[in-house]
Amino acid sequence: xxxxxxxxxxxxxxxxxxxxxxxxxxxxxxxxxxxxxxxxxxxxxxxxxxxxxxxxxxxxxxxxxxxxxxxxxxxxxxxxxxxxxxxxxxxxxxxxxxxxxxxxxxxxxxxxxxxxxxxxxxxxxxxxxxxxxxxxxxxxxxxx
Numbered sequence: 001x002x003x004x005x006x007x008x009x010x011x012x013x014x015x016x017x018x019x020x021x022x023x024x025x026x027x028x029x030x031x032x033x034x035x036x037x038x039x040x041x042x043x044x045x046x047x048x049x050x051x052x053x054x055x056x057x058x059x060x061x062x063x064x065x066x067x068x069x070x071x072x073x074x075x076x077x078x079x080x081x082x083x084x085x086x087x088x089x090x091x092x093x094x095x096x097x098x099x100x101x102x103x104x105x106x107x108x109x110x111x112x113x114x115x116x117x118x119x120x121x122x123x124x125x126x127x128x129x130x131x132x133x134x135x136x137x138x139x140x141x142x143x144x
Contacts, residue, residue: 060124
C-alpha cells in the first residue's frame with residue numbers, strides 16, 4: 001500500500017545530484033582506484049623483491065658454507081699429512097725443517113683462503129642487494 005504522501009517517494013522529494021557533484025564524485029572514485037592499483041602493484045613488487053633477496057641470500061649462504069667445508073677438509077688433510085710426515089722424521093733438524101715448511105705453507109694457505117672467503121662474502125652481499133636496488137630504481141627514478 002503506497003501513499004502519495006510517502007516522504008521517500010521521488011514524486012514528493014525530487015533528488016538530483018548536480019552535474020558538478022557527480023563529476024567530483026566520479027573523479028574521486030577514479031583517483032581512489034588508481035591509488036589502489038598503484039599500491040597493489042608496489043606491494044606485489046615488494047613481495048617479489050623480498051623473495052628474491054631471501055633466495056639469493058640462501059644460495060649465497062650455501063655457497064659460503066660449502067667453501068668453508070672445502071677449506072676445512074683441505075686443512076684437515078694437510079694437517080694429517082704433516083703429522084704422518086713428522087712421525088717418519090729421523091733427526092731433530094729434519095723435524096725442524098719440516099715444521100718450518102708446514103708453518104709457511106699453512107700461513108700461505110690460510111691467507112689465500114681468507115682472501116677467497118672475503119671475495120665470496122662480497123659477491124654474496126652484492127648479489128643479495130641487487131633485487132632491492134632493481135626494485136628501488138623502479139619507484140625512485142632520478143629527476144631529469
